[in-house]
Amino acid sequence: MKIGESDALIIVDVQNDFCPGGSLAVEGGDEVATKLSGVATHFRVKGARIFATQDWHPENHSSFKDNGGPWPPHCVAGSNGAELHENLSLPIGTSIVRKGSDPEVDAYSGFLDSNLEEQLRRTEVTRVFVGGLATDYCVLNTVLDARSLGFEVTLITDAIAAVNVEKGDGDKAVEKMQSAGAESASVDEIKAA
Ligand code: VGL
Ligand code: ZN
Numbered sequence: 001m002k003i004g005e006s007d008a009l010i011i012v013d014v015q016n017d018f019c020p021g022g023s024l025a026v027e028g029g030d031e032v033a034t035k036l037s038g039v040a041t042h043f044r045v046k047g048a049r050i051f052a053t054q055d056w057h058p059e060n061h062s063s064f065k066d067n068g069g070p071w072p073p074h075c076v077a078g079s080n081g082a083e084l085h086e087n088l089s090l091p092i093g094t095s096i097v098r099k100g101s102d103p104e105v106d107a108y109s110g111f112l113d114s115n116l117e118e119q120l121r122r123t124e125v126t127r128v129f130v131g132g133l134a135t136d137y138c139v140l141n142t143v144l145d146a147r148s149l150g151f152e153v154t155l156i157t158d159a160i161a162a163v164n165v166e167k168g169d170g171d172k173a174v175e176k177m178q179s180a181g182a183e184s185a186s187v188d189e190i191k192a193a
Pocket of ligand 2: 055057063074075100
C-alpha cells in the first residue's frame with residue numbers, strides 16, 4: 001500500500017464538540033486528532049491531498065433536541081465547539097469541507113451538501129483514506145458515499161471513535177463499511193506505506 005498523488009486523506013469532523021469536553025463528546029476523540037495529525041503529515045510528504053470536514057450547523061438545525069432532533073446542540077457555525085480540535089495539526093494545503101448548513105438536512109456524509117466529490121474528481125483522486133468522528137455517523141456515511149461514487153476506500157481503523165448510542169454501534173458501522181468494500185489499515189501500516 002503505497003501512498004501517492006491519486007490518494008486523499010479525509011479527516012471527518014475532528015471538532016471540539018465531538019471531543020472530550022464537547023457537547024456531543026466521543027470517547028477518545030482527542031487521541032484520534034493526534035493520530036490523524038501524523039497521518040496527514042505522511043500524506044503531505046507523499047504528495048497526496050488532505051481534506052478535513054466540519055459539521056457546520058445553524059442554531060435552528062433540525063438535528064438539535066430543541067428542534068425535535070436526536071442530538072444536543074453541537075458544531076454551531078462559528079462557535080468554539082465547531083472548531084477543529086487543537087490536537088489536529090493540518091499541513092499547508094489542506095482543504096476544509098463544511099457540511100450541515102441546511103437546517104432541514106442532517107448531512108452526516110462529507111459528500112452531502114458539499115463540493116468534496118468535485119474536488120476529488122478535479123484532482124484525479126481514486127482512493128480515499130478515512131478517519132475521524134464519529135464512526136457510527138459521519139465516518140460511516142462518508143465511507144458509504146465514497147464507495148457509491150466509485151472511490152476505493154481504506155478505513156483507518158485505529159483513528160476513528162464511535163458515539164455508541166447503543167452498545168456495539170461502532171462495531172456494526174465498521175462491518176457495514178467493510179461489506180460495502182472498504183479496506184482497513186492501521187495508522188502504523190499507512191505510515192509505513
Ligand atoms: C455527527 C452526530 C451529529 C458526526 C454529526 O460527525 O458523526 N454525529 N452530527
Ligand atoms: Zn451534526
